[in-house]
Amino acid sequence: MMRLVLVGTSHHHAPVELREQVALGRKDAEALAARLAGGGREATFLSTCNRTEVYVAAEHADEAERDAAAALASLGPEVEPALYRLQDRAAAHHLFRVAAGLDSLVPGEGEILGQVRVAHELGTTGPLLDRVFSQALHAGRKVRSQTAIGESPASVSAAAAALAEQVFGSLDGRSILLLGAGKVSEQAARNLRSRGAEISLVANSRTERERIAEQLASVDVVIASTSATGLVLEADTVADALRRRRGRRLLLVDLAVPRDLDPAIGELDGCYLYDIDDLEQIVVETLSLRRREAERAEAIVAAEAEKFHEWHASLDVVPAIASLRARAEEIREAELQKAESLLGRLDESQRRAVEAVTAQIVNKLLHLPTVRMKQAAAAADGVLYAEAVRHLFGLGEDER
């Protein structure tokens, strides 16, 4: 039976200096997987900024594990002590957790699901890896649809974008005024733009007061993060602009320390002002929500991993079941042949009825043993049962 092997390292085990040694681009991952998959094996690499993992399906698990570890060590010899090795059930469970975002730095982050899909596409896969990756993607989607683990923002910039959606709904066509161009404000602007908003002006200093005041009458979101030591935007300026906005809402996000926006702006009607402390508190709260949801997600992942395990274990007994059914069918046909002299007197519909009855007897007789063997396989006794069936029914003796 094909075994599932995983060798890899992640942010839990290796610092970035080590992880970057084994990080792979798409082409390299594809080529390395193809090389590792020789000799009837299946292989694929999952490489993200937080992990590089090799999944191999092979007849001989220990040998495959050695080869996979060697492949990673060839990329960065120092990574060897930071490698983890898992097989079969544990390997599948790990992949399912990864796909669900439960092993990520930020629990529930959504990007990993796409990365698992890419790993599946780039790999040299066969029945086992196809199955485990498909089921991992299914588990990941299920976790996202049945829990709230991925719904809340996990960064200040994502929180700003989520707040904008709370105010405006769709951000398509909404305009942003960017005051200053710090890293966090750029991230926030990028987040908003990815949801359809547009930047209408980037102003870098207080000297552009007139342009800022002019833009305030029309923009929907203001993001401020200048390095100015005083206020860049006073409440009076915003109040003036509000008169020209005819009741349109304005979201202001102040990411600067010291603050750029007058706190009194938050008191104005139709203005929603958030500073860096507000956003950080929101992120802390949403991360704790994600952790709570992670408990529910773990249960979903465990159930999906169990389903995979049952399928995988049933592979142990599938050949024995197939042989048993073939033998039963052979006996049934032989006995019908023997009774040909009697059956010859029957008309066509009567013959078909006899055929159906005998086939039904065979099916009913074999149904319970088939189910029990699959159950035994899931409980790790599959090989014993398969051997017992082979012995009792004399299966495969002709070949021997």
Add this chain to the structure above:
Amino acid sequence: MAELLFWPALLLYGEAAVGYLGDVRRPGRAGRAATWGVRLGWLAQTALLAVQATRDDGFPWGTWASSLDLFVWLVVSAYLIWGCRRRFRLLGLIVMPLAVTLLVVARAGGGTGIGSASHYSNLFLVVHVGLVLAAFAGFTLAAALSGLYIWQERRLQTRPATILRRQMPALATLDSLALRTVAWSVPLLTLGAVVGLVRLVARGDRLDALIAVTGATWLVFCAYLGLRLLGGWTGRRSAYLALAGFALVVVVRLALPASHFA
């Protein structure tokens, strides 16, 4: 038969009200169960109205209690159009307890059983009662949306750390849905009221207090539309106006048994 349909409708609406409460505490399964409670309860109440209509040989809205039964059905129908979406579950917390309470009152007044045929014509019941109640159901929903708007806006301004914990409709969405609901409801009320006035004149009856309050309701919601579409009103101010209009709807509903059906 009516008994067999009333209780499932009431219990399912009740389950939905409790489910939405549970969804506030822990979003997820309780909310989904509540949504199914609304859907199945609505089906049961629809069947109840159909049975009443069949057995009474006409539309069973000839009493204040049976019209209340219809009013509940209309409110839940309007809510069902988009209210079952996940983001709008909190709206169910306003609408479903109201539906349960009003359905119980309708039953206490004998509006959910099989009665005798109404002395009003079917055409009059459909056009006058049907349209006016549909408009009131719309105003009720618009008021619920406006209430939600005010609550959500207050949260956005007070900036609690839990602001993003629950998926909520955006302020702009709540605002625009309330406007659209009122925009659909005002013409319905206009038409329903005109039919009622024509009948009033034809029979030589006099205006009563209820008609006056209904007229005031119509004026408030016309003002709402005018101020929003022409005066540039949005947000909190228009939400308060919708709530004021709804207060008049409540007065009309309370005054109904004492005036029109006295």
